[in-house]
Structures are given as structure tokens and as C-alpha cells.
Amino acid sequence: MSVAIRIQQVSKRFGTVQALDGVDLDIQQGEFFGLLGPNGAGKTTLISALAGLTRADGGKISVMGHDVQTDYRAARRQLGVVPQELVFDPFFSVRETLKIQSGYFGIDGNDDWIDEILENLDLTSKANANMRTLSGGMKRRVLVAQALVHRPPVIVLDEPTAGVDVELRQTLWRFIRRLNEDGHTIVLTTHYLEEAESLCTRIAMLKAGRIVALDTTASLLRSFSTHTLRLRTNGSLPAALVAGSGQSGGWWSLPFDRFDEVEPLLAKIRAVGCVIDDLEIGKPDLEEVFVRVMQGQGRNP
Numbered sequence: 001m002s003v004a005i006r007i008q009q010v011s012k013r014f015g016t017v018q019a020l021d022g023v024d025l026d027i028q029q030g031e032f033f034g035l036l037g038p039n040g041a042g043k044t045t046l047i048s049a050l051a052g053l054t055r056a057d058g059g060k061i062s063v064m065g066h067d068v069q070t071d072y073r074a075a076r077r078q079l080g081v082v083p084q085e086l087v088f089d090p091f092f093s094v095r096e097t098l099k100i101q102s103g104y105f106g107i108d109g110n111d112d113w114i115d116e117i118l119e120n121l122d123l124t125s126k127a128n129a130n131m132r133t134l135s136g137g138m139k140r141r142v143l144v145a146q147a148l149v150h151r152p153p154v155i156v157l158d159e160p161t162a163g164v165d166v167e168l169r170q171t172l173w174r175f176i177r178r179l180n181e182d183g184h185t186i187v188l189t190t191h192y193l194e195e196a197e198s199l200c201t202r203i204a205m206l207k208a209g210r211i212v213a214l215d216t217t218a219s220l221l222r223s224f225s226t227h228t229l230r231l232r233t234n235g236s237l238p239a240a241l242v243a244g245s246g247q248s249g250g251w252w253s254l255p256f257d258r259f260d261e262v263e264p265l266l267a268k269i270r271a272v273g274c275v276i277d278d279l280e281i282g283k284p285d286l287e288e289v290f291v292r293v294m295q296g297q298g299r300n301p
Helices: 043-050 072-077 094-104 111-120 136-148 166-181 193-199 217-224 259-271 286-297
Strands: 003-014 017-028 032-036 058-063 079-082 154-158 185-189 202-207 210-216 227-233 246-248 251-256 276-282
Touching: 003 043, 003 185, 017 043, 017 185, 017 210, 032 043, 032 193, 043 058, 043 079, 043 154, 043 185, 058 072, 072 079, 079 136, 094 111, 094 136, 111 136, 111 166, 136 154, 136 166, 154 166, 166 185, 166 193, 185 193, 193 217, 193 286, 202 217, 202 286, 210 217, 210 286, 217 286, 227 259, 251 259, 259 276
Parallel strands: 032 185, 032 202, 079 154, 154 185
Antiparallel strands: 003 017, 003 058, 202 210, 227 251, 227 276, 246 251
């Protein structure tokens, strides 16, 4: 598999803040890749450097083999970026905005593709509406459309669903999944960890400008998270179980790794005369992984 994005020892400092500190990362063509981290971790700085909007102090970045500094125009044509901020020109309609964006890449006569984008993002009815009349959610859809007009093989989505409704999320992810299935490389940053868990096949976690975890989503879940047996009882748990459990809102939470551990746990509870009033089994989730990694339990990637 060929490399879509190559990031080699990239560093960037803003005054006394080390935003990026020797980031090394390869993202393969066709991947749906997640880039996660708390606020201030360096995600947006890395994306800005990738798009050529910020010049890294050290290291190299290439997109589809084109260096973002020495071969900027070629690298930028390979990349579509959906930024966090709602940036738009208030003097044009949606369709005019997309045609102007196409012109930046020297593309003309792509009306059919623009129509397809509008349809897939539920923007057809707003095609001739002025940008300043749109709601925040509609403006964010247009940002996505702008990133796609030149058919880039690599698409970067920086918090694309922040503050938008459920309908837009579902519409956007259907379209992005289809693009990924067609071979486009997708890079996603999001604070909605359930999105990253369901969409991304591989994930990197940034903290203080460094990658502190990098693996497939499935492997991260196996390595850092556990299943949880949650139950309510009419009495106290055996002392041997209390030490390794947590309690909240009348529910006990008992961690376990394999399903064959569940029956022995239940047998110990029954042995002391406890009656189980309710019971749930919770699956490992990315939120638990994220918290544990950020607390310093990450592995060296």
C-alpha cells in the first residue's frame, strides 16, 4: 500500500509553546485515519502544516509524494481540508462559492460534480441561496463541499461535526464513507470519540505535540480498555470484589477481560446471598482508552 501522507520529525514552536515536537507518522492511501487529542495537543497545527498554511520549524511533510513546502502547488491539489472555523464569503451563492473554489485549482466545467456534491450534502435546495442567509449547519456543509470540488485523493476533516445537528452528521458520514470506499484517504479530528471509534480503522493520539498512542482502533480497544459488568444488588458485594470495582448511582462496575470470567463473578456474588436486581455488560470504548492514554498510560508508538 502506498503512503498518502508522510510526516517526518515535524516540529513547530509558537513563542514558548512547543506545538509539535518531532511528530513521525505515515498514513496509507485509502485509510480512514483518526487524529485525536485534547485541546492544545497540536492537531490543528499539524493540519495547518500539512495544508501549507503554517511552515514547520523542522521536519518534512509530503502529500501523495509531493513536499508541502518545496512542491506546494502539487501537494495542495492532492488535499481537501475542512477547517474548524466557519469561513465564507457573504457576497456569493452556494453554487458560485463552489465554482470560485474550483477556479482556484484551475478547474472549469465541473457542474455535474458540483451537483453531485450538493445532492449528497443535502444542499441542492440552497444552491442559489446567498451564503450569509444560511444557518451554521448549512455553512458547514458548504465548507465540506468546498474541500471536495477538486476531487482530492486526500481529505482532512478538522472537527467537521462540531456544533451541528444529528441529521448533518448522518448525511456527512454517509457521503464520506462512500468517498473512502471509492479510495479516498480520510483524516478525521473530532472530540466525538464515538465517531472516531465507528469510522476510523487506525488512530493516533496526540498530547503536548507528541504522538503517545498509534495503532488500529481494534488493537487500542483491546490493549487499553476492558469489558465492564454493571449490576445492582440488594446487598453489599463480597469484599474480594469491592476492591477492584467502582460504584455510582447504585450500580457496581466490575471490570473483566474475557466473557468466561462473568459466571465466576456472578457465582461469588450469589455465594454471599446477594440478589441481582439488574445487570448490564458494557463493551470497551474509545473514551476509556483516550482517558487512560492522556493520563500517561500510553505506549510508545
